[in-house]
Amino acid sequence: MLAVDTPQYLPENIFFGIIAFIMVVSALRVVTTRNVVHAALWLILVLAGVAGNFILLGNEFVAVTQVLVYIGAIVVLFLFGVMLTRAPIGADAHLDNDQRPLALVVALPLLALMGYVLWDAWKDTKITEAGPPIVASTSVLSDSIFKTYLIPFEAASVLLLAALIGAIVLARRD
Amino acid sequence: MTSALLLAADPLYAQGVDLTALLITILKVVVAFAFLLVATMLMVWFERKLVSDMQNRIGPNRAGPWGILQTLADGTKLFFKEHINPIRAERRVYVLAPFLSFVPAFLLFCIVPVSGNWANGGDGTVELFGRTTYLQLADPPVGILFALAMSSIAVYGVMLAGWSSGSKYPLLGSVRASAQMVSYEAAMGLSVMAVVLVTGTVSTHGMVASQAGDGLFHVLPNWAVFTTLLVPFVIFVIAGTAELNRPPFDLVEAEQELVAGFNTEYSSIRFALFFLAEFMNTVTMSGIFVTLFLGGPSGPAPIGPAWLWGCIWFFLKTSAFLFMFVWFRATLPRFRYDQLMDLGWKLLIPLSLGWLLMLAAVQLSGQQNWNPVAVGAGVILMFLIGWSLLRSANAKARAVHLGEEVNA
Amino acid sequence: MSSYLPVLVLFVLAVAFGLLSLLVSITLSPKARSQAKEAPYECGIVPGREAPERFPVKFFLVAMIFIVFDIEIIFFFPWAVVFRELGGYGLAVIGIFAALVFESFVYLIGNGALEWGPRQRQRRAEIVSPDRTLTSTIRRVGAEGRPAALEPAALAPAAHHAPGHGDHGHGDHGAAA
Numbered sequence: 001m002l003a004v005d006t007p008q009y010l011p012e013n014i015f016f017g018i019i020a021f022i023m024v025v026s027a028l029r030v031v032t033t034r035n036v037v038h039a040a041l042w043l044i045l046v047l048a049g050v051a052g053n054f055i056l057l058g059n060e061f062v063a064v065t066q067v068l069v070y071i072g073a074i075v076v077l078f079l080f081g082v083m084l085t086r087a088p089i090g091a092d093a094h095l096d097n098d099q100r101p102l103a104l105v106v107a108l109p110l111l112a113l114m115g116y117v118l119w120d121a122w123k124d125t126k127i128t129e130a131g132p133p134i135v136a137s138t139s140v141l142s143d144s145i146f147k148t149y150l151i152p153f154e155a156a157s158v159l160l161l162a163a164l165i166g167a168i169v170l171a172r173r174d
Numbered sequence: 175m176t177s178a179l180l181l182a183a184d185p186l187y188a189q190g191v192d193l194t195a196l197l198i199t200i201l202k203v204v205v206a207f208a209f210l211l212v213a214t215m216l217m218v219w220f221e222r223k224l225v226s227d228m229q230n231r232i233g234p235n236r237a238g239p240w241g242i243l244q245t246l247a248d249g250t251k252l253f254f255k256e257h258i259n260p261i262r263a264e265r266r267v268y269v270l271a272p273f274l275s276f277v278p279a280f281l282l283f284c285i286v287p288v289s290g291n292w293a294n295g296g297d298g299t300v301e302l303f304g305r306t307t308y309l310q311l312a313d314p315p316v317g318i319l320f321a322l323a324m325s326s327i328a329v330y331g332v333m334l335a336g337w338s339s340g341s342k343y344p345l346l347g348s349v350r351a352s353a354q355m356v357s358y359e360a361a362m363g364l365s366v367m368a369v370v371l372v373t374g375t376v377s378t379h380g381m382v383a384s385q386a387g388d389g390l391f392h393v394l395p396n397w398a399v400f401t402t403l404l405v406p407f408v409i410f411v412i413a414g415t416a417e418l419n420r421p422p423f424d425l426v427e428a429e430q431e432l433v434a435g436f437n438t439e440y441s442s443i444r445f446a447l448f449f450l451a452e453f454m455n456t457v458t459m460s461g462i463f464v465t466l467f468l469g470g471p472s473g474p475a476p477i478g479p480a481w482l483w484g485c486i487w488f489f490l491k492t493s494a495f496l497f498m499f500v501w502f503r504a505t506l507p508r509f510r511y512d513q514l515m516d517l518g519w520k521l522l523i524p525l526s527l528g529w530l531l532m533l534a535a536v537q538l539s540g541q542q543n544w545n546p547v548a549v550g551a552g553v554i555l556m557f558l559i560g561w562s563l564l565r566s567a568n569a570k571a572r573a574v575h576l577g578e579e580v581n582a
Numbered sequence: 583m584s585s586y587l588p589v590l591v592l593f594v595l596a597v598a599f600g601l602l603s604l605l606v607s608i609t610l611s612p613k614a615r616s617q618a619k620e621a622p623y624e625c626g627i628v629p630g631r632e633a634p635e636r637f638p639v640k641f642f643l644v645a646m647i648f649i650v651f652d653i654e655i656i657f658f659f660p661w662a663v664v665f666r667e668l669g670g671y672g673l674a675v676i677g678i679f680a681a682l683v684f685e686s687f688v689y690l691i692g693n694g695a696l697e698w699g700p701r702q703r704q705r706r707a708e709i710v711s712p713d714r715t716l717t718s719t720i721r722r723v724g725a726e727g728r729p730a731a732l733e734p735a736a737l738a739p740a741a742h743h744a745p746g747h748g749d750h751g752h753g754d755h756g757a758a759a
Contacts, residue, residue: 041334157679187587
C-alpha cells in the first residue's frame with residue numbers, strides 16, 4: 001500500500017519504509033524483552049510509529065490523538081501499574097512462560113487472517129493523491145463525529161463512566 | 175473563516191521543499207537552537223540574581239559583569255565532573271532518561287512564533303533570502319496540540335529517571351512528579367481549548383494573527399486573555415507552573431523529604447541535561463503563555479522594521495512571565511501534596527470545563543441572537559448545579575474518609 | 583507534511599547535542615570508582631531497606647482518571663474548531679457529553695478517589711477509640727507486602743491478650759505490647 005511510485009512521493013515512501021522497519025523491530029522487542037519496563041518503552045516506539053504513519057497519510061489530528069492518548073496517558077498508566085507494584089530493575093526470569101506453542105497457534109492464524117483481509121480489500125491499490133487537502137481533515141472529522149457518528153460519540157461518555165467505576169472498584173479496600 | 179485560518183501553513187513550503195527552503199529551515203533551526211541555549215543560560219542567571227535581590231543577598235557576581243557568565247562557568251565545570259553510575263541503576267534506561275527530558279523541551283519551542291510583521295494589519299510573514307516565511311520554526315496543522323503532546327512525552331523523562339536510579343528518593347520523587355504533571359495536563363488542555371474556541375484556530379500563527387488587531391473599545395488589545403475573560407489564563411498559568419514543577423508546586427524536589435527528587439542519582443553532564451530541560455521549559459512555557467493569551471509578538475511598530483518590534487514585544491512579554499516565575503519562587507511556600515491534588519482536580523478542571531461551555535454559549539448567543547437573559551440564566555444554573563454536586567460529593571468523600579480511618 | 587521538517591531537523595540537532603556533550607564529558611571527566619560513590623544516595627547513611635515495593639493505589643487512579651479527561655479533551659478539540667458552524671446543536675451535543683463525564687467525575691470524588699489529605703478535624707478521642715486495636719493498626723500500615731514470617735510474632739500478643747481482657751482497654755494493651 002505504498003503511495004504512487006512517482007518521484008513526487010519518494011520522501012513519503014522512504015519514511016514509510018523506515019517507520020515500518022522500526023515498528024516491526026520494536027513490536028518484536030515488546031514480546032521478547034525480559035523486563036516489563038523495557039517492554040513498555042518498546043511499545044511506545046510502536047505507538048509513535050503509528051502516529052508517524054498517520055502524519056504520512058495526512059491525518060494529523062489522529063496522529064496527535066495517538067500521541068496524547070496512547071503515549072501520553074495509556075502507557076503512562078501501564079508504567080504506573082508496573083512501577084507501583086513491583087518493577088524489578090533488571091531482567092525478570094519469570095516474565096516468560098512455556099506457552100509459546102499455544103501463542104503461535106493463536107497468533108499465526110490471526111496474522112494470516114488480517115493479512116488476507118488487508119490484501120483482499122486493497123489488492124494492489126495505490127494511494128493516488130495525498131488524500132483530501134491535508135488540513136481540512138480536522139473539520140471533515142468533526143463533521144463525521146458530530147453528525148454521522150453522533151450516537152457512538154455520546155455512548156463513548158458512558159464507556160468512560162464505566163471505566164471510572166471500574167477504577168473505583170479496583171481501588172476499594174474490601 | 176475557520177477553515178481559512180486553519181489552512182494557514184508556513185508559505186515557505188508552499189511549492190514543496192527545494193534546496194533553498196531546506197537551507198532556510200536549517201538556518202532557522204540553528205538560530206533557534208542557539209537562542210534557546212543562550213536564553214536558558216541567561217534565565218538561570220536571572221533567576222539566581224533576582225531571588226538574591228528579593229532575599230537581600232548579592233547573588234552570583236564573580237564570573238563576568240554582574241555574574242552573567244556564572245551559568246556558563248557552572249556548565250563548563252559539570253563537563254569535568256565524574257560520571258557516577260549507581261550500582262543499582264538500570265543502565266540503559268538511566269542513560270536514556272535525560273534525553274527523554276530535554277529533547278521534548280527543545281521541540282516544544284518549535285511552535286512558538288518569535289516575531290513577524292504584525293503591525294498595521296501585517297500577516298506575520300517576513301522576507302528571508304527572497305522567500306516569504308514565518309518567524310517561527312514550524313506551524314504544524316495540529317498547532318497547539320503539538321505542545322500538549324510534547325509535554326505529555328516529557329513525563330517519561332521524570333518517571334524513568336526515578337525508576338531507573340534504583341534508589342528510594344528518586345523513585346518517590348518521580349512518582350509524585352508524574353502524577354502531578356498528569357493531573358495538571360487535563361486542566362491545561364481544557365484552558366487551551368478556550369483559546370481555540372475564541373480565536374477559531376489551532377495553529378499558533380493563526381492565534382497570534384487573530385489577536386493582533388484592536389479589541390474592546392479600541393483601547394484594549396484583542397488578546398485572548400481578555401476575550402476568554404481572564405479565567406482560562408489564570409488556570410493555564412497555574413497549570414503551567416505545576417507542569418514545570420516550579421515553586422510553589424516543586425514537591426518533586428522537596429529537599430527536606432526527597433533530597434533532590436528524581437535526579438538525585440544523576441551527576442555530571444547527565445544532571446546538567448535535566449537542569450537544562452527544566453529551565454528551557456520555563457522559557458518556552460512563558461513563550462507559550464504569551465502566544466496563547468497575550469497576542470504573541472504582535473504590537474505597534476512606530477519606527478523601523480516591524481519584525482524587530484515583534485522581537486522586542488515578544489521579549490518584553492516573555493520576560494514578564496519569567497519574572498513572575500521567579501517572584502512565585504521567592505514568595506510562595508510550597509504546597510502540600512493533597513492541596514496540590516485538590517487544587518488541580520477539584521477546582522481547576524471543573525472550573526475550566528464550565529468556563530469552556532460558558533464561552534461557547536456566549537459566543538454562539540452573539541452570533542445567533544439568542545436571548546441574553548436566557549443564556550445568562552442557563553450559565554448560572556450550570557455553574558450552580560456543578561458547584562453543589564461537587565460540594566456534596568466532597569462532603570461525602572470526607573465522611574467516608576474519616577470513617578475509614580476510625581473503623582479500618 | 584513538510585511543516586514537520588523543522589521539527590525533524592531540530593530533533594536531530596537536539597539528540598546530537600546531547601550525545602556530543604555526553605561524549606565530551608565522558609572523555610574529560612576523571613574516573614575514580616568506589617563502592618561508596620555508587621551506592622544509592624541515602625544522605626550519608628549506609629543504604630539499608632529496599633525502595634518501597636508498593637505505592638498507594640491512588641497514584642494509579644490518578645493516571646486512570648487522566649485518561650478519561652484526555653479523551654474528553656480530544657473530543658472537545660474538533661468541536662471547538664467547528665462550533666460556530668454547528669451552532670446550538672453542537673453545544674447541546676457536547677454539553678450532554680460533558681455532563682455525562684462530569685457526573686462520573688462527581689461519583690468518583692464522592693467515593694473518595696481523590697482524597698489525598700491527612701484526616702482533618704480528627705479529635706484525640708477518635709484516635710484512641712476502642713475500635714483501634716493493634717491488629718487493625720498494623721493492617722492499616724500494610725502488612726500485605728511484608729514477609730509472612732514477621733506476622734505471627736508481631737500479632738501474637740494482641741491476639742492472645744484480647745479475649746482475656748474484655749472489650750475495654752484494647753488500645754492500651756496494644757500500645758504496651
